Amino acid sequence: MNRALFVLAMVFGLAACTPTVQVAVPDKPIEINLNVKIEHEIKVKVDKELDGMFEEDSGLF
Secondary structure (H helix, E strand, C coil): CHHHHHHHHHHHHHHHCCCCCCCCCCCCCCCCCCCCCCCCCCCCCCHHHHHHHCCHHHCCC
16 A cells, blocks of 8 residues: 555656646737947048149149
8 A cells, every 4th residue: 555655656746747848929029129329430532532632733722
């Protein structure tokens, strides 16, 4: 009798330790917050054109 009770307790104990996986659909949609501040600076150097504009004989000044 004690052995049967022990085996029964072990079966219930092992059954209680089995892992469970639950998959549930969320109530609200997934929200991805992208607070990204993008700063960029573009520098274009046109040395030859500027040199040509500021030459003394160009007639600009």
